[in-house]
Amino acid sequence: VLGTANDLNCVDARGSAAWVVGDDATAFRSSNSGANWTQLDLHADGGPDVKAVWVESADTVFVTGGGGFIRRSVDGGNTWIFQQHGLQGQISDLYFIGRVGWAASSRLRAVMRTLNGGAIWSLPAGAVTSRAWTNRLSVSGATRGNTIAMNPFNRKVFYSVFANLVWRS
Numbered sequence: 001v002l003g004t005a006n007d008l009n010c011v012d013a014r015g016s017a018a019w020v021v022g023d024d025a026t027a028f029r030s031s032n033s034g035a036n037w038t039q040l041d042l043h044a045d046g047g048p049d050v051k052a053v054w055v056e057s058a059d060t061v062f063v064t065g066g067g068g069f070i071r072r073s074v075d076g077g078n079t080w081i082f083q084q085h086g087l088q089g090q091i092s093d094l095y096f097i098g099r100v101g102w103a104a105s106s107r108l109r110a111v112m113r114t115l116n117g118g119a120i121w122s123l124p125a126g127a128v129t130s131r132a133w134t135n136r137l138s139v140s141g142a143t144r145g146n147t148i149a150m151n152p153f154n155r156k157v158f159y160s161v162f163a164n165l166v167w168r169s
Helices: none
Strands: 008-014 017-022 026-030 050-055 061-065 070-073 093-097 100-105 110-114 148-150 158-162 165-168
Touching: 017 050, 017 061, 026 050, 050 093, 061 093
Parallel strands: 008 050
Antiparallel strands: 008 017, 017 026, 050 061, 061 070, 093 100, 100 110, 148 158, 158 165
């Protein structure tokens, strides 16, 4: 029993190193084949759902999930390096053969590939990414400072301040 109420989404192991990841930035690590578990702080603002984990070695691990993040740690999860890529959506699974790896999205029907252990990720030939913003609100007046905040009890609720108004998502 890991002692979390969050849904768990993936488990992976290499040798005696094992990892379990889940919703709301849940991550557990074991260095003794699952006899004992340590919960990790992924230092992830907003508590994203972690959908997949790939254990490369006792110290090197990849985690990925909601929002399209891929993180790599080479020190057992103490520090993390964000992997740069163009996929702007949840990544649901990771798989590696040596330094060649794939990251798949179940929501965008896309698979990225790396040929060098995650340093560079690329979308398939012909894949196009685009970003667009739609103005939902016209507000006049000055806006200064930190004008957006996430509800600490519900990560799906945001607040924004414009002029003399407070908006809730």
